Amino acid sequence: MPLKPEVMVCVNRRFGGTKPSCAERGSEALARAIEQALAEAGLTVPVTRSVCQNFCLEGPAMRVLPGPIIFKAMTLERVPEVVAAVARQFG
Ligand code: FES
Numbered sequence: 001m002p003l004k005p006e007v008m009v010c011v012n013r014r015f016g017g018t019k020p021s022c023a024e025r026g027s028e029a030l031a032r033a034i035e036q037a038l039a040e041a042g043l044t045v046p047v048t049r050s051v052c053q054n055f056c057l058e059g060p061a062m063r064v065l066p067g068p069i070i071f072k073a074m075t076l077e078r079v080p081e082v083v084a085a086v087a088r089q090f091g
Contacts, residue, residue, distance in 0.1 A: 006065045007038070008047075009047060010050050012050075027074070030060055030075075034079055060072075
């Protein structure tokens with residue numbers, strides 16, 4: 001059975017402590033922006049919200065599966081990079 005494509009965005013949020021978390025750094029807005037950009041590109045790939053992906057110090061973190069292609073320190077300006085990665089694999 002072929003692996004299904006997916007974009008997995010860490011939306012972990014920590015309350016307390018000193019370790020950063022991706023939700024504090026805007027990953028929920030990133031997930032929404034990626035969903036919109038994929039739809040505009042005609043790519044029907046789900047964007048799932050995940051638990052911590054163990055890149056907390058380099059977040060927001062996300063991955064394109066099944067690669068995985070890992071994205072760290074993501075910004076809204078870099079959303080096209082994710083769309084391009086999806087298109088390369090599944091477009
Ligand atoms: S909180 Fe996002 S990778 Fe750990």
